[in-house]
Amino acid sequence: MPGQAVVFQTRGLTKVYEQGEVQVHALRGIDLDLYAGELVVMLGASGSGKSTLLNILGGLDVATAGKVCYRDMELSSAGDRELTRYRRHHVGFVFQFYNLIPSLTARENVAAVTEIAEAPMAPEEALDLVGLGNRMDHFPAQLSGGEQQRVAIARAIAKCPEVLLCDEPTGALDSATGVLVLAALDKANRETGTTTVIITHNASIAAMADRVITLSDGMISGERRNAERQDPRTLSW
Numbered sequence: 001m002p003g004q005a006v007v008f009q010t011r012g013l014t015k016v017y018e019q020g021e022v023q024v025h026a027l028r029g030i031d032l033d034l035y036a037g038e039l040v041v042m043l044g045a046s047g048s049g050k051s052t053l054l055n056i057l058g059g060l061d062v063a064t065a066g067k068v069c070y071r072d073m074e075l076s077s078a079g080d081r082e083l084t085r086y087r088r089h090h091v092g093f094v095f096q097f098y099n100l101i102p103s104l105t106a107r108e109n110v111a112a113v114t115e116i117a118e119a120p121m122a123p124e125e126a127l128d129l130v131g132l133g134n135r136m137d138h139f140p141a142q143l144s145g146g147e148q149q150r151v152a153i154a155r156a157i158a159k160c161p162e163v164l165l166c167d168e169p170t171g172a173l174d175s176a177t178g179v180l181v182l183a184a185l186d187k188a189n190r191e192t193g194t195t196t197v198i199i200t201h202n203a204s205i206a207a208m209a210d211r212v213i214t215l216s217d218g219m220i221s222g223e224r225r226n227a228e229r230q231d232p233r234t235l236s237w
């Protein structure tokens with residue numbers, strides 16, 4: 001959003017995976033600015049480079065060339081220890097598969113993260129925010145896929161990260177369940193102001209975003225701003 005602080009800036013971001021003799025050009029020069037508090041949906045076909053870009057923004061992977069900054073920290077020249085600190089204190093991740101610990105309740109799964117965070121919200125508050133106030137003492141096996149994903153969202157937002165990076169958060173869910181997960185992300189973004197990126201190949205999700213960025217073959221092929229954000233509960237696919 002013009003006028004808002006730039007949270008991420010990439011310039012000429014390039015990623016080449018070497019597989020023996022074969023080179024895979026996953027990102028081919030990405031120039032991107034992401035602004036504080038916005039909700040961005042990143043669209044693209046399978047293999048277009050979405051996960052690679054998200055992983056570099058989140059400090060899980062490093063670029064081959066080009067520059068990526070998180071505020072005034074240059075991630076592209078940071079060492080492993082700095083990247084670990086960055087991930088721990090500034091980034092929440094949500095993946096397609098929920099990665100909950102089966103032997104811990106919803107509350108305990110969230111608490112496992114808040115116990116090592118600097119200024120977390122209470123696990124109960126995070127679970128309330130995603131609509132699971134009445135499921136806190138359930139184990140993952142006692143929750144539906146959509147509910148488990150909402151626990152994963154609560155776990156990611158409970159440490160009050162400045163950015164929330166979501167890789168196909170509804171990829172394993174049907175449409176009716178998926179929209180509840182998207183509604184939880186929408187609410188978390190509005191209420192905590194966390195800059196949120198959702199990557200998906202599902203174009204129906206784009207309507208809930210402030211801004212939609214399309215990747216094709218490792219490049220940005222489109223960018224648009226929605227006049228208004230559509231309530232995710234009205235979406236279907």
Ligand SMILES: Nc1ncnc2c1ncn2[C@@H]1O[C@H](COP(=O)(O)OP(=O)(O)OP(=O)(O)O)[C@@H](O)[C@H]1O
Pocket residue numbers: 017018019024025026044045046047048049050051052053201
């Ligand atoms: N670790 C890796 N080693 C080699 N090639 C990789 C690796 N990770 C990704 N790639 C390749 O890089 C390209 C981009 O992959 P990426 O996972 O970023 O795409 P994507 O848009 O997220 O796809 P999907 O929607 O299928 O997850 C693909 O050609 C992929 O095969």
